[in-house]
Amino acid sequence: DQQVKQNSPSLSVQEGRISILNCDYTNSMFDYFLWYKKYPAEGPTFLISISSIKDKNEDGRFTVFLNKSAKHLSLHIVPSQPGDSAVYFCAASARLNFGNEKLTFGTGTRLTIIP
Amino acid sequence: DAGVIQSPRHEVTEMGQEVTLRCKPISGHDYLFWYRQTMMRGLELLIYFNNNVPIDDSGMPEDRFSAKMPNASFSTLKIQPSEPRDSAVYFCASSFWGGTGELFFGEGSRLTVL
Numbered sequence: 001d002q003q004v005k006q007n008s009p010s011l012s013v014q015e016g017r018i019s020i021l022n023c024d025y026t027n028s029m030f031d032y033f034l035w036y037k038k039y040p041a042e043g044p045t046f047l048i049s050i051s052s053i054k055d056k057n058e059d060g061r062f063t064v065f066l067n068k069s070a071k072h073l074s075l076h077i078v079p080s081q082p083g084d085s086a087v088y089f090c091a092a093s094a095r096l097n098f099g100n101e102k103l104t105f106g107t108g109t110r111l112t113i114i115p
Numbered sequence: 116d117a118g119v120i121q122s123p124r125h126e127v128t129e130m131g132q133e134v135t136l137r138c139k140p141i142s143g144h145d146y147l148f149w150y151r152q153t154m155m156r157g158l159e160l161l162i163y164f165n166n167n168v169p170i171d172d173s174g175m176p177e178d179r180f181s182a183k184m185p186n187a188s189f190s191t192l193k194i195q196p197s198e199p200r201d202s203a204v205y206f207c208a209s210s211f212w213g214g215t216g217e218l219f220f221g222e223g224s225r226l227t228v229l
Contacts, residue, residue: 002156006157032216034216034217041222041223042222042223043119043206043208043220043221043222043223044158044206044220045220046217046218046219049215049216049217089157089158091158093216095216101146101163101165101210101212101216102148102160102163102170102171103148103160103216103218104160105150105157105158105159105160106157107155107156107157108157108158
């Protein structure tokens, strides 16, 4: 079963507008969440993370929101730039309370920024 | 640091052949992970090691798959015999205990089994 779900395989956004990528999870033991970005023919690279004790974390143009009651997180990119075109993976772990370092990933969302 | 190094970058083989993928983690990292990327399932964890010891291999699809970590700087993922459905990109990643929980990925090995 897919414990981390990204229900939108693709998303297109105009340059300069806000991109919102969504992720849902089912495992209530997850307490740490990350977003990764992946360009073609490269490995995924870390973008931003949030722990379950917070509901928002911001880093420049990137903000991640966590709604624990809904088991939902989202990544906001504003303003969107052409270089943001990539596949974005949501990931989760139970590292904080359970010491489990392994990350469970979603299936990814391909973001295309239209100039 | 050179980052996580994987080889080969591309492998094309015929069904039934043995395939060996290699990984050198970042020096000082004590966790090593093998993931497989497919369109249908995204990034799937196959196995991970802590201090060279396999901790969780529940993601290894079948007995045809095996992984070893003989020392802190080297790991292999072997498929024997390979099948067309094993075609995917295989990623190795490493991290360290007490870090941010971020995994550092290699560039991947693209495997095509004909």
